[in-house]
Amino acid sequence: xxxxxxGVQRARQAAGxxxxxxxxxxxxxxxxxxxxxxxxxxGLIALEQQMExxxxxxxIGGVYGVAGVVLYVLAAFGLRRRP
Numbered sequence: 001x002x003x004x005x006x007g008v009q010r011a012r013q014a015a016g017x018x019x020x021x022x023x024x025x026x027x028x029x030x031x032x033x034x035x036x037x038x039x040x041x042x043g044l045i046a047l048e049q050q051m052e053x054x055x056x057x058x059x060i061g062g063v064y065g066v067a068g069v070v071l072y073v074l075a076a077f078g079l080r081r082r083p
Contacts, residue, residue, distance in 0.1 A: 043060060044057070
């Protein structure tokens with residue numbers, strides 16, 4: 001009986017830790033999205049003062065395109081486990 005109670009307690013602790021970790025990940029993702037939005041708008045405003053708005057948008061899009069390719073390459077090839 002004591003063994004099953006200990007198992008239940010550990011399962012509750014593990015579930016609590018998993019929920020806490022998931023909440024922290026969600027909060028970090030939300031913070032990252034807000035930061036990305038704010039920095040993108042700041043960069044766009046700064047670029048629009050120097051060039052035409054369409055050119056500024058294309059520069060921002062190009063930056064995100066390059067970042068996407070780099071992240072894809074890292075995810076596809078850089079994180080493989082080598083035997």
